[in-house]
Amino acid sequence: MKRLVLLAHVFLTQLLMADPLPQTRTAVFAGGCFWCIQPAFDKAPGVIKTVVGYCAGTEPNPTYALVGSEKTNYRESIEITYDPAKINFDQLLDIYWRQIDPTQSDGQFTDIGPSYRAAIFVQNEEERKIAEGSKAKLAASGRFDKSIVTEILPAMKFWPAEEYHQKYYQQKPTEFEMFEAGSGRKAFEKKKWSDVKPESR
Numbered sequence: 001m002k003r004l005v006l007l008a009h010v011f012l013t014q015l016l017m018a019d020p021l022p023q024t025r026t027a028v029f030a031g032g033c034f035w036c037i038q039p040a041f042d043k044a045p046g047v048i049k050t051v052v053g054y055c056a057g058t059e060p061n062p063t064y065a066l067v068g069s070e071k072t073n074y075r076e077s078i079e080i081t082y083d084p085a086k087i088n089f090d091q092l093l094d095i096y097w098r099q100i101d102p103t104q105s106d107g108q109f110t111d112i113g114p115s116y117r118a119a120i121f122v123q124n125e126e127e128r129k130i131a132e133g134s135k136a137k138l139a140a141s142g143r144f145d146k147s148i149v150t151e152i153l154p155a156m157k158f159w160p161a162e163e164y165h166q167k168y169y170q171q172k173p174t175e176f177e178m179f180e181a182g183s184g185r186k187a188f189e190k191k192k193w194s195d196v197k198p199e200s201r
Contacts, residue, residue, distance in 0.1 A: 019100070023083070023084065023085070023089075024048060024082065024083060024084075025081075025082060025084050025144050025180060026079055026081050026082075026123075026154060027058075027079070027080045027082065027089060028055050028077055028078065028079050028080070028121040029077060029078055029080070029096050029118075029119070029120055029121065029126075030055060030056070030076060030077040030078075030102060030117065030119040030120075030121070031076075031096065031099050031100040031108060031110050031118050032076065032107060032109060032111050032116045032117075032118060032120055033108065033109075033116065033179075033183065033185075034052035034076040034077060034078055034081050034109020034161065034165065035052070035077060035165065035168040035169060035176060035179070036063075036097070036099065036179075036180050036185055037099040037100070037184070038050050038052055038167060038168075038169065039058050039169050040093060040095050040098070040099055041080050041092070044082075044087060044095055044140065044155035045086055045089060045136075046082050046083050046084075046085075046086030046087025046091075047080055047081070047089065047092075048082055048083060049080075049081040049162050050078055050079065050080050050081070051078070051079045051081075051158075051161075051162040051166065052076070052077070052078050052079075052160075052161050052165050052166060053077055053078075053079060053158055053159050053161040054067050054074040054075070054076065054077060054149055054158070054159045054161060055074065055075060055079075055121055055155075055156055055157070055158045055159070056073050056074055056075045056077075056119065056121070056153065056157075057072040057073045057074030057075075057078040058073065059072055059186075060161055061159065061194070062074050062164055063162070063196070064161060064165065067115050068115060070113045070114050070115055071130065072115075072150055073114070074115055074159075075114070075115050075116070075117055075119060076115055076116060076161075077119075077158065077172060079160075080092060081156045087153075089131075090130050090133075090134055092129065092166070093120070093130070093134040094134070094141045095113045096120070097134070097140060098189060098193050098196070099185075100118050100150070101118075101153050101188055101193070102118065102135075102138065102144065102148045102149065102150045103144050103146035103147060103149060103151045104112075104118070104121075104149070105117065107164055109183045109184045109185050110182070110183045111183065112186060114166075115152070117182070118150045118151070119150065119151040119152070119153050120135075120150065120151070120152045120153070121153055121154070121155040121156065122152060122154065122155060124154045130170075131152045132152060132189075133189050135148055135150065135152065144192070145190055150174055177199075
């Protein structure tokens with residue numbers, strides 16, 4: 001019995017001394033094809049998890065077919081779980097801008113339609129101010145010769161997409177690379193962000 005008490009004491013001591021679990025936050029962005037914006041966030045230090053899915057609509061349990069019908073307000077989106085001690089919301093926005101064409105209002109690249117429109121979903125006033133500041137900074141940078149039209153919208157419920165969409169770039173790398181190149185996304189990124197180090201894009 002004494003042995004069990006001692007083991008329990010040792011276990012509790014180790015548990016108390018262990019590093020606490022990080023305080024996590026989430027961010028949700030819409031950036032056109034959700035397959036294409038997931039890799040950059042997965043690579044970012046401080047990002048714990050990413051899930052692609054749907055946001056901005058009201059119908060429960062949306063499916064890819066429903067969202068693709070363009071009869072809802074849903075947009076293909078990504079939910080990012082991150083450790084704010086290692087990466088902050090503003091830094092996530094820096095990554096986000098480099099994945100999209102912020103001057104396009106009818107979709108993203110060759111993906112045209114309401115479900116492909118870009119948006120930053122903010123959960124509170126602090127995030128709204130950060131997003132507006134980041135957008136203004138991008139507009140003033142001179143990097144784009146058109147207005148920055150990406151919307152900043154109140155956060156709504158995020159619904160994960162079907163499993164076959166999750167980390168599509170890992171599930172079907174060849175098909176993904178062909179799609180990404182064919183969409184014009186990579187060429188646009190290279191043209192607009194060639195002066196930025198690859199690990200920062």
